[in-house]
Amino acid sequence: MATLIPRERSEPAPGAVHIPDWLDGGEQRHLVQASREWARPPAGMRHTRLPGGGVMSVQTVCLGWHWEPYRYLRHVDGAPVKPFPGWLAELGRRALADAYGPGAPDYRPDVALVNFYDDAAKMGLHQDRDERSRAPVVSFSLGDTGRFRLGNTDNRGRPWRDIELESGDLFVFGGPSRLAYHGVTGILPGTGPRDIGLPRGRLNITLREFGLR
Numbered sequence: 001m002a003t004l005i006p007r008e009r010s011e012p013a014p015g016a017v018h019i020p021d022w023l024d025g026g027e028q029r030h031l032v033q034a035s036r037e038w039a040r041p042p043a044g045m046r047h048t049r050l051p052g053g054g055v056m057s058v059q060t061v062c063l064g065w066h067w068e069p070y071r072y073l074r075h076v077d078g079a080p081v082k083p084f085p086g087w088l089a090e091l092g093r094r095a096l097a098d099a100y101g102p103g104a105p106d107y108r109p110d111v112a113l114v115n116f117y118d119d120a121a122k123m124g125l126h127q128d129r130d131e132r133s134r135a136p137v138v139s140f141s142l143g144d145t146g147r148f149r150l151g152n153t154d155n156r157g158r159p160w161r162d163i164e165l166e167s168g169d170l171f172v173f174g175g176p177s178r179l180a181y182h183g184v185t186g187i188l189p190g191t192g193p194r195d196i197g198l199p200r201g202r203l204n205i206t207l208r209e210f211g212l213r
């Protein structure tokens with residue numbers, strides 16, 4: 001939501017960088033529109049099944065490689081995973097350069113997870129560790145504000161930091177924070193901008209390097 005007081009860039013932990021309002025309105029609209037296309041079947045948006053038999057409250061569509069707990073696959077529901085577009089990799093490189101400056105590593109993301117949160121969706125604390133590469137994760141938030149929890153690298157307990165990710169925000173976690181536990185404790189319904197084509201809910205797009213070439 002537009003605020004009068006500009007929110008400042010912060011580094012909540014080494015290797016973790018939050019840049020508020022990194023995406024402009026046009027870029028946000030474009031990502032929302034693209035996500036709508038990606039969400040369609042085949043290999044569209046779905047609730048990921050968990051090993052315990054339940055499903056995640058978040059709905060996800062993957063590009064490049066399909067993620068399910070503990071592995072990445074090329075097919076889902078009998079259909080090939082949608083391609084990871086070059087323009088999205090370029091956006092990821094630009095994001096990383098802004099987050100890390102001249103020391104940013106060479107970045108070749110080959111996977112995106114596009115998550116949709118409805119009013120009640122959450123994501124429990126977890127590590128992103130099914131990738132072969134330990135290149136940074138780049139995250140874009142769109143729509144309603146999400147309460148993001150950045151924990152430590154050892155366990156799901158404290159210490160953690162709670163950060164509100166608003167529409168257009170960039171969050172990067174790499175280096176010493178690459179395997180930090182993190183999750184979303186809830187969203188703030190109705191806080192998103194009205195003009196990006198997402199009337200309800202929150203989209204989060206993470207770019208990663210799976211690293212199999």
Ligand SMILES: O=C(O)CCC(=O)C(=O)O
Nearest residue numbers: 113115128148184204206
């Ligand atoms: O929605 C978010 O901000 C985080 C998403 C996430 O952690 C994931 O997709 O693994």
Ligand SMILES: [Fe+2]
Nearest residue numbers: 126127128182
């Ligand atoms: Fe994650």
